[in-house]
Amino acid sequence: MKVLLCISHVPDTTSRIRFVNNQTQFDTTDVQYIISPYDELSLTRLLEIKEANNDLDITIITVGNADVEATMRKALAIGADDAIRVDAEPVDALFVAKQIAEVARTRNFDFIMTGKESIDHTGNQVGEMVAEFLDMPSVSSAAWLEIEANKGIITREMDGGKEVVEVKFPFVVSGQKGIAKEPRIPNMRGIMNSRKKSLEVVPAVAQDTVSVISHYELPAPKGKCKMIPADNAAELVRLLHEEAKVI
């Protein structure tokens, strides 16, 4: 079986978010990049499935310039089998999804996996867009995934509860929290092996740009925290009621 896992390369979760050039550009100074957490958890689950049935080839794909290769190598070191980079600056979600769909169209994957969202753009878009480009069924926000001979069995967790979906190949699934417990850390052997794994670079296909970010802004700084003495907790209740008017 073959799966295509989409990996997004994002600033580390502890990065200070700042902008430069008149608030039009993300400030990359001192920013470390990582595999977006939901993609990392999805990779972990795919490796568990691979280890359990010994029949799953995991190809990862990232749309980005050469800078993303370090992040892709990390995914290879953790255990993905090979990698494809679409050589282009990711303009917007539709552009990224189009690139992934084009690669998937010419190579036969049994299913495609994405993370629920990338933690930078918080778009929550690419997975469903890929599915629509390929006219495939999709199951988003999967909190559990099992793979059988010709289908996936997916538990989808939402605000209102849970759903179980059984869907035949091919399909698109997006992983969220719960899909795996802890992300894996690459070991020495994994790192050595990853150097021998294939990382193919392919050109981008054309796609209209339908959205651009014109300006960034940070939330207004909070006023100073009003401290209330511990022995007068009733004062907090009074303030929440009379001043903040939230209870």
Added chain:
Amino acid sequence: MSVLVYTENWDGRFKKSTYELVSYAKAIATELKLPLVALSIGNVSEAEFSKLELYGADKLVLVNTEKLHTFVAQAYTHTVYQVAKAENASVLLFNNNYTGRSLAPRLSVKLNAGTATGVVKLPASYAPFIVRKSIYTGKAFADVELLSAVKILTLNQNSFEIRENATGAKVEVREVEVLDKHLAAMPTKVEKASGKMNLTDAEIVISGGRGLKGPENWGMVEELADLLGAGTACSRPVADSEWRPHHEHVGQTGKVVRPNLYIAIGISGAIQHLAGVNSSKVLVAINNDPEAPFFEAADYGIVGDAFAVVPKIIDAVKAMKASH
């Protein structure tokens, strides 16, 4: 042309977030001088659906085909698409929830439309069309310009106040084409969350962290939540240690909540935790360490032992309720 708003129902009912969305859509439609069409799919009564007329819908389109009683992304997309085409919609609006986040991107492909997910206010301008959305899990905002003819937005909860704007519109039942191939991902089992409130709907959230030491100490958290009609949440290590169910975990990798009031008890305030809660209107931190980073993000703080402070808060809330 028209503005189309997709109004999701839960067991035949709408939620506050639906009324927020319709009010928001009406404001956009008014600005663009276009009629507002509300679409509902599935089993919702005409009486319930008619209520949306109160918030400004000029047309109420109900698709109540048996095959669409359970949400399947592909089939619902095809349905919204047909209505959008029939109504010549130039702006499509959804709530930024699980359903909206499935439909908006798919429609973006079908309509070659620019999409902004998680928008937080009315567009700053309409030509060019620029709207603000939340990014970096709530740590920043981006103004996105949508360049396409058709635009799609998903609105964050608690970002727009409900406005009444009655039109007197009547429900119109419409048939659509449903293709069997679009039902391939039909759920085989649907489990509704039991009785408890959805965390993301809660106006008040009481949350506990590792400072509470163990699951046996959550009694006071639940008592305070019950008193205030609040939802309960927790930090990630608390869910990871299985002190609390996973659906309570908030933060960068858990749920994002935007209540009016978030009370954090024994939570240090790590950046990944704050990412999921810092769009709350009022933040309260209770922590025995005066250096806890949460105090930098909070509006109100108490430095003290949670096991002494929380019972006092409970008593004060009871006293307040008794005096009203």
